[in-house]
Amino acid sequence: MAIPGGLCLKVSMEISDLRIALYSGNYNFVRDGANQALNRLVDYLLRQGAAVRVYSPTTDTPAFEPTGDLISVPSVAFPGRGEYRFPTRISGDVRRDLERFNPNIMQISSPDRVGHKMVSWARGKNIPVLASVHTRFETYPRYYNLAFLEPVIEAILRRLYRRCDALVAPSESMAQVLRDQRMNYDVGIWSRGVDREIFNSGRRDLKWRQSLGIADDEPVIGFLGRLVMEKGLDVFSDAIDELKRRKVSHKVLVIGEGPAQQWFEDRIPDAIFAGFQQGSDLGRAVASMDMLFNPSITETFGNVTLEAMACGLPVVAAKATGSQSLVKDDVSGKLVTPGAVRGFADALQLYCEDLGLRHAHGSAGEKRAEDYSWDQINNTVAQTYMRLVRQRQAGHGPIRQVAVR
Numbered sequence: 574m575a576i577p578g579g580l581c582l583k584v585s586m587e588i589s590d591l592r593i594a595l596y597s598g599n600y601n602f603v604r605d606g607a608n609q610a611l612n613r614l615v616d617y618l619l620r621q622g623a624a625v626r627v628y629s630p631t632t633d634t635p636a637f638e639p640t641g642d643l644i645s646v647p648s649v650a651f652p653g654r655g656e657y658r659f660p661t662r663i664s665g666d667v668r669r670d671l672e673r674f675n676p677n678i679m680q681i682s683s684p685d686r687v688g689h690k691m692v693s694w695a696r697g698k699n700i701p702v703l704a705s706v707h708t709r710f711e712t713y714p715r716y717y718n719l720a721f722l723e724p725v726i727e728a729i730l731r732r733l734y735r736r737c738d739a740l741v742a743p744s745e746s747m748a749q750v751l752r753d754q755r756m757n758y759d760v761g762i763w764s765r766g767v768d769r770e771i772f773n774s775g776r777r778d779l780k781w782r783q784s785l786g787i788a789d790d791e792p793v794i795g796f797l798g799r800l801v802m803e804k805g806l807d808v809f810s811d812a813i814d815e816l817k818r819r820k821v822s823h824k825v826l827v828i829g830e831g832p833a834q835q836w837f838e839d840r841i842p843d844a845i846f847a848g849f850q851q852g853s854d855l856g857r858a859v860a861s862m863d864m865l866f867n868p869s870i871t872e873t874f875g876n877v878t879l880e881a882m883a884c885g886l887p888v889v890a891a892k893a894t895g896s897q898s899l900v901k902d903d904v905s906g907k908l909v910t911p912g913a914v915r916g917f918a919d920a921l922q923l924y925c926e927d928l929g930l931r932h933a934h935g936s937a938g939e940k941r942a943e944d945y946s947w948d949q950i951n952n953t954v955a956q957t958y959m960r961l962v963r964q965r966q967a968g969h970g971p972i973r974q975v976a977v978r
Contacts, residue, residue, distance in 0.1 A: 586963060588955045589622030594676035594700075596691045598683025600629035600643060603656050604636040604851075605799060606876035607707035610743075610765055611682060612640040617951040626674045628667060628691070630658035644670050646687055654832060660687040663694065676700060678958045682707055684733050692736050701738040701961035703954075705763060706751060708871060731756055738961045741954065744875075744898035763954050765876055766947030767883045771853060774885035774939060776860035785826070785845050792823045792925040795862030795886070797877040798869070800831030805868035805891065808912055810840040812866070815918035816925070823925050828858045860884040863931060864924045867896060870911045875899060879945060882906075882938035887931055889920040905938035 595615065600608055615625050625641050630648030646667055648658035660683075663671075671694065679695040681688045682705045695702045734740055734756040741763035742748040748760045779789050787793060794813070798804050816823055825844035827837065838846060850858045859865075865881035870893040872878075878888050878896045888906035890896035900906040907920035924931045 586959045587622075588618065588959070591618070591623040591678060591955065591958055591962070592674065592676045593618060593623060593625045593958065594671060594674060594679045594691075594695075595625060595627045596646075596679070596681045596683065596688060597627065597629040598660055598685050598688065599657065600627055600631075601635045601637055601639045602630065602632040602658060603799075606765070606872075607682065609876070610707075610763075611705075612637075613766070613947055614951050614954060615641040617948055618955060621955065623955070624674075626670070626676065628671075630660050632658060656832075660685055663687060663690045668694070677962050678703065680705060680958075681737070684730050689733055692733065696736065699965065701965045702736070703957060703961060704734055704737040704740050704757075705954075706734075706740055706742045706747065727754060730754075738964070739957060741957060746893075746897040761953070761957055763957075764945065764950050765879060766945045766950045767876075767879050767942055768947075769883060769943075771856035772859060772880045772883035772942075773856070774860055774935075776853070776856040776884065778857050778861050781857055782861050785847065787824050787826070787845070792931075793826050793861070793863045794823050794921055794925075795859065795865045795881070796825065796827045796829070796867075797859060797865060797881065798829050798867075800827075800829050800834045800837055802833050802836075803869070803871045805870065806833055806837050806840070808868040808891075808914060808917065809866060810837070811914040812868070812917040812921060813841050813844075815914055816921060819918070819922060821922045821925050823921070826858070826862055828855070855880075856884070859886070862886055864889060864921065864935075866917070866921060867891070868909075868911070868917060869893075872896070879942055883942035885935040885939040887924055887934035887938060889917060889924070899941070901937070901941070903934075905934050905941055 597608060597611055600611060618625050619641060627641050627643045628646050629643060631645040644667060646660050647662055647664050648660045651657035651659045679691060679700055680703045681691050692702050737757060739759035739761060740751055740757045741761045742751055743763060743765055745762060748762055751760050796809060813825060825841055827844050827846045828850050830849045847858060859880055865886050865888045867878055867888060867890040870891050875896045878890060878899050881888055882905060888900050890900055890906060890908060891911040892908040893911050897908060900908055902908040909916040909920055
């Protein structure tokens with residue numbers, strides 16, 4: 574039997590023996606938590622001596638420089654969301670590059686048309702495939718009045734993921750969702766790390782707050798992330814309305830930008846929109862909040878939740894995948910039933926009015942965030958790669974999924 578990637582059968586294997594072909598639907602043209610994690614993973618793998626080749630749509634105006642070698646996949650602009658690219662096919666040039674690179678493991682991070690094609694190509698070459706799940710795509714239609722499409726999308730995802738050797742999810746709660754959805758038998762955890770140099774409570778800056786018109790004793794409710802409806806902007810706005818009705822003193826600080834920004838500004842006109850921040854400026858902005866409000870249910874991990882915790886903030890979040898694995902209810906924050914506007918308002922009001930509780934829960938979250946080291950976390954992915962390669966070398970293919978209904 575042919576051994577993928579030209580390796581001899583080895584009793585032991587090192588990370589430096591890996592040749593990883595990584596497919597991403599968005600590696601660097603729009604900045605988000607998922608592609609930041611992928612770039613950090615590639616950096617780690619390259620530092621360990623592995624060979625990595627990244628395949629993804631590209632633009633002339635990327636959000637940041639890519640880590641590693643990036644090969645452009647043919648794509649078109651996404652209708653109505655021009656900042657995104659829709660990958661269309663594996664071109665002859667991409668196929669020839671894959672052949673020359675000769676990977677012994679493939680990872681896909683996007684369940685799109687090209688992701689399906691990449692899995693087919695790898696299976697045809699007897700190369701194991703790891704799929705990383707970053708977003709709950711099946712939940713997106715409900716934010717655009719298309720909820721009837723959710724079962725269809727879930728079925729398409731199941732067809733793809735059952736053809737992979739294994740899946741990794743950013744949190745145990747998301748991994749359990751994938752198991753419950755019968756996506757694959759082999760589902761592991763690829764968590765997320767946090768840069769403690771950037772995100773820590775020492776970054777809090779009262780002068781910066783004052784420059785935005787925020788008083789030192791005014792409780793700041795923060796929103797951090799891309800301004801798109803699937804982040805729960807409607808629920809966020811409704812909860813803020815409820816606080817106003819209750820006459821709870823607060824100020825809303827929004828960090829981020831996106832296509833729904835005008836809608837959000839119109840919806841909460843008293844909020845401060847500080848725009849896109851990065852690096853130390855982002856750490857300062859987050860640490861200068863007093864609590865984070867994250868009502869989204871689409872995240873599989875919730876990078877913003879972890880960043881806020883590292884800055885010593887209590888987190889009010891939807892009791893859903895991602896935050897549910899990070900926030901301990903009534904210890905480091907409040908977990909609320911998704912969409913329960915009054916429940917969110919109750920939690921926010923508690924933190925706005927009880928400084929001691931705010932500090933206690935923020936400190937607990939900061940301590941919890943210390944467990945997340947990027948190199949340690951990315952090593953678990955490398956170990957998964959090696960396990961799948963060894964299994965294939967030993968003659969074991971993907972676990973048959975036909976018994977799963």
